[in-house]
Amino acid sequence: MIAARRWRRQGMVWLLLAPSLAIFFLYRIVPLGWNAVLSVQKWSPLRPAEFAGLYHYEEMFFHDDVFWTSLKNTLVYMASAPIGIALALALALLVNAGIRGRTVYRAIIFASYPLMTVAVGIIWRWLYDEKLGLINYALIRLGVIDKGIAFLDSFIWAMPAVIAAAIWQIVGFFMIVLLAGLQGIPPNLHEAAAIDGAGPLQRFLSITVPLLRPSLFLCLVLGIINSFTSFDLIYVMTRGGPNYATELLITYIYRAAFVLSQLDYAAALTVVLFLLLLGVTWAANRASGGEAGAVEAAE
Amino acid sequence: MRRGPTWPIHLALLAVSAVMLMPLYWVFRTSVTGDNIFAYPPALLPRHAHLYYFVDVWYYVPFARFLVNSAVVSLIAVASNVVLNAMAGYALTLEFRAKRAVVLLLLSCMMIPFQATIIPAYLITKELRLLNTHLGLALPLCSTIVCIFVFKAAFDAVPRSLIDAARLDGLGDLGILARIMLPLSTAAVATNVVLAFIWSWNNFLWPLIVVRNQEMQTLPLALSTFLSYLENTTGALYAFCIMALIPGLVVFVLAQKQFVEGLTAGATKG
Amino acid sequence: MRRVLLNRYTLVLGGLAVAVIAWNLFVATHSDGRIEGHVVGPDGRPVAGALVTLREKTLTTLEPRATVETDGGGRFAFTGQRVHHFVLEASKEGRGTSGRIDYRLAFRGQNFSIAEPLRLHL
Numbered sequence: 001m002i003a004a005r006r007w008r009r010q011g012m013v014w015l016l017l018a019p020s021l022a023i024f025f026l027y028r029i030v031p032l033g034w035n036a037v038l039s040v041q042k043w044s045p046l047r048p049a050e051f052a053g054l055y056h057y058e059e060m061f062f063h064d065d066v067f068w069t070s071l072k073n074t075l076v077y078m079a080s081a082p083i084g085i086a087l088a089l090a091l092a093l094l095v096n097a098g099i100r101g102r103t104v105y106r107a108i109i110f111a112s113y114p115l116m117t118v119a120v121g122i123i124w125r126w127l128y129d130e131k132l133g134l135i136n137y138a139l140i141r142l143g144v145i146d147k148g149i150a151f152l153d154s155f156i157w158a159m160p161a162v163i164a165a166a167i168w169q170i171v172g173f174f175m176i177v178l179l180a181g182l183q184g185i186p187p188n189l190h191e192a193a194a195i196d197g198a199g200p201l202q203r204f205l206s207i208t209v210p211l212l213r214p215s216l217f218l219c220l221v222l223g224i225i226n227s228f229t230s231f232d233l234i235y236v237m238t239r240g241g242p243n244y245a246t247e248l249l250i251t252y253i254y255r256a257a258f259v260l261s262q263l264d265y266a267a268a269l270t271v272v273l274f275l276l277l278l279g280v281t282w283a284a285n286r287a288s289g290g291e292a293g294a295v296e297a298a299e
Numbered sequence: 300m301r302r303g304p305t306w307p308i309h310l311a312l313l314a315v316s317a318v319m320l321m322p323l324y325w326v327f328r329t330s331v332t333g334d335n336i337f338a339y340p341p342a343l344l345p346r347h348a349h350l351y352y353f354v355d356v357w358y359y360v361p362f363a364r365f366l367v368n369s370a371v372v373s374l375i376a377v378a379s380n381v382v383l384n385a386m387a388g389y390a391l392t393l394e395f396r397a398k399r400a401v402v403l404l405l406l407s408c409m410m411i412p413f414q415a416t417i418i419p420a421y422l423i424t425k426e427l428r429l430l431n432t433h434l435g436l437a438l439p440l441c442s443t444i445v446c447i448f449v450f451k452a453a454f455d456a457v458p459r460s461l462i463d464a465a466r467l468d469g470l471g472d473l474g475i476l477a478r479i480m481l482p483l484s485t486a487a488v489a490t491n492v493v494l495a496f497i498w499s500w501n502n503f504l505w506p507l508i509v510v511r512n513q514e515m516q517t518l519p520l521a522l523s524t525f526l527s528y529l530e531n532t533t534g535a536l537y538a539f540c541i542m543a544l545i546p547g548l549v550v551f552v553l554a555q556k557q558f559v560e561g562l563t564a565g566a567t568k569g
Numbered sequence: 570m571r572r573v574l575l576n577r578y579t580l581v582l583g584g585l586a587v588a589v590i591a592w593n594l595f596v597a598t599h600s601d602g603r604i605e606g607h608v609v610g611p612d613g614r615p616v617a618g619a620l621v622t623l624r625e626k627t628l629t630t631l632e633p634r635a636t637v638e639t640d641g642g643g644r645f646a647f648t649g650q651r652v653h654h655f656v657l658e659a660s661k662e663g664r665g666t667s668g669r670i671d672y673r674l675a676f677r678g679q680n681f682s683i684a685e686p687l688r689l690h691l
Contacts, residue, residue: 031419
């Protein structure tokens, strides 16, 4: 019977989808709603929940300096994404230039991305060490400074130092995305333009960049998501210090929830984080003409 | 091939490679000498190299227990990723009424980063009594949407004639999946394995939240605990880093192609 | 069959497995935990009846584990000590002490024969 078979087919489809959907339901959709609910409650494991309306939001926006500092830091981190993308673009152009050994170079540059971020944080923390670190040693030998700077303990240098480490880790990933985009540009476009007398810079600006726009904006979206979710590096390198100079929204959320045990307030912070992330990615998506696509933020 | 001089490009790329490799080399150098911590100024090449810090890490951390923890969690995550994602990817190649809605649902779930879910995820794991267990550590990672679409794309590429012939032979959906689709999609399976392994192996925030006693720690968490207890006092910290990085590096070198394919596929899925 | 064997995954992972098994076999067959050496005085002659203390060195502490006496030829041996990083100190009333000397092994229970004598000095 065709109807029975179709009914069985439908059943089979849902059977196949069920386990995955269950995991996404449990660990992505339900948490989203639960966060929203928690954020408007006063909740603690010992007392029953009571509805509190916008109490947490009021505290967050009007009485919490750390929130605003962490928000500012997150935005600064986000604003550094274009630097990484520009570097990655330069690297992609170099690697794409048809020289021998390009696969080796590509592998070396990309190797930093799959590394454990905790280990990367420890490595860089030590490179930045005030007395023993390689960076200070090199700077002193080059005569740039007289004595070591405590990068991770200084208000001015801590955030840039962490950002430098983050760029080191992610530039390979951006480069891979941009390489894929570059390889999608038909070479005869460049040849035709060269025949018409266009110089390399002109060709870069009028052919490469426009055709690379989807990849560039994709990198931008990835960089934005990374700045909102980059917990490991900060935790290992500075713990959000000194004095919240490197505290991001996500590290503040972790601290509020699991160190200070204020799960309801942390939930409110998470709601703000998520809405902000959605808003910024939507804006970036619109600016790119909607071609950047959805991205998995799995890490 | 390229016209014009290539040496400037090589020079630039060599300089960049040096910058990218220097941190790794420096940590490796310290892990075999302990220089820099106790001897300054640092030397570029290791003097008196020895492997004793690695022995220290093995016994004092203890490395083996955390390696096993990480391995078990990764094994659960990888195995369930392959199975669940293949099933879901296959389901998406079939026609059914709610298909568009499901695809839309999956795409929107991709926009929800794990970090936005940690508090309820913790509460849920607690309710399921899975706190501090290997399964609890692996569960949020047991299926990823990127990999579902990787499987779907691979399954879509299987010729229709093969599927029709199999149906005529009386093979059900599960049979088709296991006997026809999967064997023809080894690249997708490899991509799944590599991505799931790397993500579960390097995962730090979730173990930090879920692990409640020292013995259940995974490698990243153990590394961080070691750092907070001992800081810079011993070269063993850097030996620990190297030992924890090696599996990731080995997988990367072996399966770089699959890794890159998986990442670009996920990144460009729209 | 050849293709399976020469596949890089099999080579690397198989190679790793073989190396791990070989190392464990080596460790299992060589781990009686015997640490031996000898003590000499400031004049270079063996010292009998000196006390040698073994302390285990962890990343943070130094714990005494055992003490033995040297025999007539100034030799001593520790057995059954499952340590990999330890400190030896030899001393004798009136003859002085060797100070604390650091040793590291490749694995716990490794049989280790100390070439350099522990030299007492006042």
